[in-house]
Amino acid sequence: MRRGSLMKRPELWYSVVVRDRDGKVISRERRRAHSFLKQWNEFVWFFHFGGNIYPKITNGSPTKLDSHDNNFLMTGGEGDASLGIVIGTNDTPVAIDNYAMGAQIPEGYGAGQMHHLANTFGAPVVSPPNCGYSISRIIVNNSGGLITVRESGIYHQHSYRYGPVAYQFYFYSSCGVRDVFLTPQDVPDGGSITVNYTLQVTE
Amino acid sequence: MKQRMKIKEGLSYKVVVRDRYGKVLKRIAAPSQSYTRAWNQCLYVLNRHSSFTIIDTGGAGRSISYSSSVLRANAGAGEIGYGIRVGKGMMPVTINDYALENPCGEGTGVDQFLHQATSASSPAVVGSECSFWVRRVMVNNSGSTISGIREIGCYVMMKYSPAYYGLGYRDVLPAEVSVPDGGSITVTYTLKVTI
Numbered sequence: 001m002r003r004g005s006l007m008k009r010p011e012l013w014y015s016v017v018v019r020d021r022d023g024k025v026i027s028r029e030r031r032r033a034h035s036f037l038k039q040w041n042e043f044v045w046f047f048h049f050g051g052n053i054y055p056k057i058t059n060g061s062p063t064k065l066d067s068h069d070n071n072f073l074m075t076g077g078e079g080d081a082s083l084g085i086v087i088g089t090n091d092t093p094v095a096i097d098n099y100a101m102g103a104q105i106p107e108g109y110g111a112g113q114m115h116h117l118a119n120t121f122g123a124p125v126v127s128p129p130n131c132g133y134s135i136s137r138i139i140v141n142n143s144g145g146l147i148t149v150r151e152s153g154i155y156h157q158h159s160y161r162y163g164p165v166a167y168q169f170y171f172y173s174s175c176g177v178r179d180v181f182l183t184p185q186d187v188p189d190g191g192s193i194t195v196n197y198t199l200q201v202t203e
Numbered sequence: 204m205k206q207r208m209k210i211k212e213g214l215s216y217k218v219v220v221r222d223r224y225g226k227v228l229k230r231i232a233a234p235s236q237s238y239t240r241a242w243n244q245c246l247y248v249l250n251r252h253s254s255f256t257i258i259d260t261g262g263a264g265r266s267i268s269y270s271s272s273v274l275r276a277n278a279g280a281g282e283i284g285y286g287i288r289v290g291k292g293m294m295p296v297t298i299n300d301y302a303l304e305n306p307c308g309e310g311t312g313v314d315q316f317l318h319q320a321t322s323a324s325s326p327a328v329v330g331s332e333c334s335f336w337v338r339r340v341m342v343n344n345s346g347s348t349i350s351g352i353r354e355i356g357c358y359v360m361m362k363y364s365p366a367y368y369g370l371g372y373r374d375v376l377p378a379e380v381s382v383p384d385g386g387s388i389t390v391t392y393t394l395k396v397t398i
Binding site: 010034035036037038040041042044045047048049050051053067068069070071072073074075094095096097121123124126128129130131132133135156199200201202203 | 214236237238239240242243244246247249250251252253255269270271273274275276277296297298299300321323325326328330331332333334335337359394395396397398
């Protein structure tokens, strides 16, 4: 008999794999995320029902969300650390009103920087009782030194219309998801960290 | 390693049945069991910025592209293509459900309700939670009691023109409810995320 009394909810899982410069896996972590933030539900509300709402963008400013096809977009390309999966060095516990990584690792090759490859997606797969899809990103450390990664998250696009021109849009990023790893992940110079998020619903 | 942790991101519902004078006859509140695959597929379309074939409420596969209409549920009065619905089906929820099993129609005929506009609260943060609710009142002016209401759910818009709709979530009530003539049934879903 199907266990109909169980609570069925959207689940978010993340996995982290750290490799050295030779591709050898040196660390893994996988667990259920507890990390949907206020902005995530504000975006769901905006799509689901619509109206005036001012989610915070990643600099902390409440910014009106206007209807645009690009809202919720996560497809940051190579070198773009403003959309999709991002990482950081801060381990402050997640709070519902977090609006950005605690200390985001910027794009680049200098000290404390990492090179972000393009976000990739796994299309939704139905495997009863689940339906899930995934977003992944490889982020490479070519900084010349070791970088310890302690947090990950997802930034998505936030569209704001302003000014006398009817369709003058400005595009920002909002943080919908943030997680602090159970174990800090040391990424050696020449190595990489692969972060995967899976969003799943279950019957 | 399989981890068992308390899941807190959730969907829940409340059902209230009233008579013609507004007296509450029945209340049901429970956690929902019910996001269906179309919900997640719509999120994928928005996040990935792509097209994906999603089964609509008529059972047909439709190519859905990202747009601001995806997931919309703010249906007006009398609009039953999307928004909250009730029905008489009692088949258990499955991930592959694409519509209510036996939805009640719009109108004043047998087993029909007058669907009022869907309303919603704004997202609010309380403690470690952020939630909002979506609600619809359906009035029975059919001339007789509508009995056997057993399922509830929410249809969402997937494409504006031509209009395609999908099933966002569905629940089967623990017991059937009856709505007397002149009475109403109010369904409220709460969507919540929790740290």
